[in-house]
Amino acid sequence: MxxxxxxGSFIADSGRLVLKGGRxxxxxVAFLLVLILLGAWAYTGQLHxxxxxxxxxxxxSWGFYIGNFTFLVGIAAASIMLVIPAYVYDWEPIxxxxxxxxxxxxxxxxxxLGFVLVDIGxxxxxxxxxxxxxxxxxxxSLLAWDVLVLNSYLLLNAFVVTYxxxxxxTEKHYVKKLVLPLVxxxxxxxxxxxTVTAYLYNGxxxxxxxxxxxxxxxxxxxxxxxxxxxxxxxxxxxxxxxxLRIQDEAIFKVAELMAYTMGFNLFLTAAEAFKExxxxxxxxxxxxxxxxxxxxxxxLVPFAxxxxxxxxxxxxxxxxxxxxxxxxxxxxxxxxIYSSVYIEKxxxxxxxGFTPDTLGEIYVYRPSLTxxxxxxxIFAIGFLVFTILLKAAVPMMLxxxxxxxxxxxxxxxxxAGTK
Amino acid sequence: MSTEQDPQPQPSSCEGGCDVSRRxxxxxxxxxxxxxxxxxxxxxxxxxxxxxxxxxxKQEVKDVIARLEQEYKEKFGRDVYVGNEPxxxxxxxxxxxxxxxxxxxxxxxxxCVKENNQSRDPQIQWIRVLQMDKxxxxxxxxxxxxxxxxxxxxxxxxxxxxxxxxCKKPPCxxxxxxxxxxxxxxxxxxxxxxxxxxxxxxxAACPYGARHFNWGEPHLPADELNPxxxxxxxxxxxxxxxxxxxxxxQRTRNGRYxxxxxxxPTGSRKFGNILDPTSEIRMVLEHKRVFxxxxxxxxxxxxxxFYGV
Numbered sequence: 001m002x003x004x005x006x007x008g009s010f011i012a013d014s015g016r017l018v019l020k021g022g023r024x025x026x027x028x029v030a031f032l033l034v035l036i037l038l039g040a041w042a043y044t045g046q047l048h049x050x051x052x053x054x055x056x057x058x059x060x061s062w063g064f065y066i067g068n069f070t071f072l073v074g075i076a077a078a079s080i081m082l083v084i085p086a087y088v089y090d091w092e093p094i095x096x097x098x099x100x101x102x103x104x105x106x107x108x109x110x111x112x113l114g115f116v117l118v119d120i121g122x123x124x125x126x127x128x129x130x131x132x133x134x135x136x137x138x139x140x141s142l143l144a145w146d147v148l149v150l151n152s153y154l155l156l157n158a159f160v161v162t163y164x165x166x167x168x169x170t171e172k173h174y175v176k177k178l179v180l181p182l183v184x185x186x187x188x189x190x191x192x193x194x195t196v197t198a199y200l201y202n203g204x205x206x207x208x209x210x211x212x213x214x215x216x217x218x219x220x221x222x223x224x225x226x227x228x229x230x231x232x233x234x235x236x237x238x239x240x241x242x243x244l245r246i247q248d249e250a251i252f253k254v255a256e257l258m259a260y261t262m263g264f265n266l267f268l269t270a271a272e273a274f275k276e277x278x279x280x281x282x283x284x285x286x287x288x289x290x291x292x293x294x295x296x297x298x299x300l301v302p303f304a305x306x307x308x309x310x311x312x313x314x315x316x317x318x319x320x321x322x323x324x325x326x327x328x329x330x331x332x333x334x335x336x337i338y339s340s341v342y343i344e345k346x347x348x349x350x351x352x353g354f355t356p357d358t359l360g361e362i363y364v365y366r367p368s369l370t371x372x373x374x375x376x377x378i379f380a381i382g383f384l385v386f387t388i389l390l391k392a393a394v395p396m397m398l399x400x401x402x403x404x405x406x407x408x409x410x411x412x413x414x415x416a417g418t419k
Numbered sequence: 420m421s422t423e424q425d426p427q428p429q430p431s432s433c434e435g436g437c438d439v440s441r442r443x444x445x446x447x448x449x450x451x452x453x454x455x456x457x458x459x460x461x462x463x464x465x466x467x468x469x470x471x472x473x474x475x476x477k478q479e480v481k482d483v484i485a486r487l488e489q490e491y492k493e494k495f496g497r498d499v500y501v502g503n504e505p506x507x508x509x510x511x512x513x514x515x516x517x518x519x520x521x522x523x524x525x526x527x528x529x530x531c532v533k534e535n536n537q538s539r540d541p542q543i544q545w546i547r548v549l550q551m552d553k554x555x556x557x558x559x560x561x562x563x564x565x566x567x568x569x570x571x572x573x574x575x576x577x578x579x580x581x582x583x584x585x586c587k588k589p590p591c592x593x594x595x596x597x598x599x600x601x602x603x604x605x606x607x608x609x610x611x612x613x614x615x616x617x618x619x620x621x622x623a624a625c626p627y628g629a630r631h632f633n634w635g636e637p638h639l640p641a642d643e644l645n646p647x648x649x650x651x652x653x654x655x656x657x658x659x660x661x662x663x664x665x666x667x668x669q670r671t672r673n674g675r676y677x678x679x680x681x682x683x684p685t686g687s688r689k690f691g692n693i694l695d696p697t698s699e700i701r702m703v704l705e706h707k708r709v710f711x712x713x714x715x716x717x718x719x720x721x722x723x724x725f726y727g728v
Binding site for chain 1: 462467470471474541547549559560561562563564581590593594595596597598599614615616617618619620622623624625626627628630631632633634635636657658659660661716
């Protein structure tokens with residue numbers, strides 16, 4: 001009972017931390033709420049008219065939503081990039097930021113599930129896909145696998161983060177025997193969420209652009225540079241705005257790892273391009289549409305080359321120690337990587353898979369305003385989740401705010417009504 | 420946005436009915452919320468809680484069909500028969516299409532729409548006729564479905580109608596996350612329109628562009644409705660679900676030809692029981708030059724193309 005009561009006050013205090021903030025914080029949250037409202041409004045419209053409010057059609061039956069979903073699965077998977085060295089090699093400087101990685105994973109997964117939800121035609125039948133309640137076509141359907149691994153990964157991360165924060169809050173050291181196996185388990189699980197998502201496309205013989213064995217490794221490589229790119233920028237902001245101490249060394253180390261993964265990602269892209277263009281079978285049309293345009297349609301071409309150029313530039317910036325250790329070029333590199341992978345894993349993956357369609361038709365897809373607004377709303381939800389998690393977590397991680405500290409007066413046992 | 424809170428629609432072990440009333444209440448509440456959220460006019464509790472068609476008992480199927488007939492009557496103001504004829508033992512349907520005869524008139528496309536109650540607005544068509552270059556042969560880089568010459572066949576072209584190939588190894592069935600689509604014993608791949616969640620994974624998996632999605636609310640004028648329907652076939656569909664050719668299951672399981680076979684003015688379309696050695700389809704398969712569309716994918720269609728002359 002005592003634990004329940006303490007946990008209750010943990011939740012209540014977290015709520016209090018989230019609700020109290022500076023003007024900048026309130027402005028940021030308000031901005032996100034506005035985006036969420038706009039997204040909700042657009043989504044209501046989509047529910048009313050059906051998915052015809054998007055620009056997806058039979059020829060291109062997945063678009064912006066699923067593109068964002070795929071990209072965000074990568075972000076969620078990338079948190080292990082930080083967990084591996086921290087726990088396996090017991091590398092101290094990076095250890096404190098793994099919990100940030102896990103919170104990023106939670107936020108990314110919330111967005112992933114959001115994008116899947118807005119993409120399905122009958123969200124009211126959502127229960128059909130739930131194991132035991134509905135009828136999950138497992139193990140045959142890769143989407144069934146994806147449902148399982150994504151939710152397991154979400155639950156695992158949510159549990160570890162809550163537990164670590166709760167320990168910090170109650171001023172107890174966490175039980176290593178409990179946390180270490182869970183964190184170690186999250187490593188294969190993170191690999192699996194991205195592998196399963198890659199297989200989801202990979203397994204479709206009808207779509208030669210995806211039906212390539214290189215897809216899953218490429219997913220992992222690109223995820224392991226784009227995920228940390230977001231974290232690196234975030235760590236610098238947190239260093240400035242809170243008392244959280246993150247050593248330069250940790251940041252540079254992550255940046256170095258990113259250089260290798262980006263290099264590998266570019267290599268895989270080149271390998272795929274070589275195979276398609278040199279052998280030049282009928283399957284080349286999809287990559288041709290992406291990089292050079294097909295039959296007068298060039299919509300994706302500028303994006304495709306922007307992605308390649310950004311990736312190459314970032315690779316060089318992160319590879320050269322001088323530019324890696326320079327804050328300006330480091331941050332430029334992060335933005336470049338983010339842009340490169342966002343194009344490549346989003347629209348650059350989904351659209352050419354469908355264009356030309358299975359009967360040779362070219363339908364030029366561009367997201368509709370509804371799609372952009374709904375996507376904006378989902379991103380805002382993700383950012384809001386992340387903001388709230390950070391707002392509560394940082395003071396606890398720093399030991400500034402615990403069950404005994406951080407308030408004007410000493411707390412009562414129930415934790416309710418203290419202010 | 421959580422409709423996950425729905426009750427377990429399993430037969431309850433609680434005999435006293437204590438749980439039942441609560442479940443009914445919850446079901447109604449969730450159905451109302453779900454209806455409001457999806458912008459559907461209304462989703463009845465029974466519709467919301469309906470299970471996968473293959474899991475229904477005989478009595479439940481009867482109830483579902485009675486409910487659907489009632490719903491359609493209210494919607495269209497006409498009596499609609501929703502059949503549930505099972506596969507005929509000893510029958511596997513197959514189709515063969517004579518590429519040397521087809522002139523690309525597309526009468527089959529519209530006969531199909533009329534027979535199978537597809538949405539007229541937005542338009543959904545299960546058959547897609549591809550115009551191809553004679554010089555190129557069957558080549559999807561040199562085809563168009565949007566041809567409009569004053570007269571068909573156009574000089575230098577031939578025509579290849581496509582629809583669901585009713586694969587023996589259907590990729591669409593393999594990928595469906597909820598088992599809303601399956602291959603029946605007579606070889607017809609069907610969709611349970613009341614179980615499909617509209618994820619469209621099957622559309623990504625189908626190599627033949629055979630699956631079509633109800634992007635908007637399907638509009639079907641009441642006077643154009645074909646009231647003779649089948650649960651797994653041409654009964655009116657819903658917004659947000661996938662549909663496809665069913666070899667006119669409502670006809671063929673009652674011994675009739677599919678509408679496209681009947682309408683074809685050139686006799687290009689052959690249909691029958693592949694297990695019957697005396698059938699026309701067997702004659703075609705045994706004596707003509709036959710090929711399967713995208714044979715390298717090994718989907719093993721029960722739909723064949725041949726050159727009759």
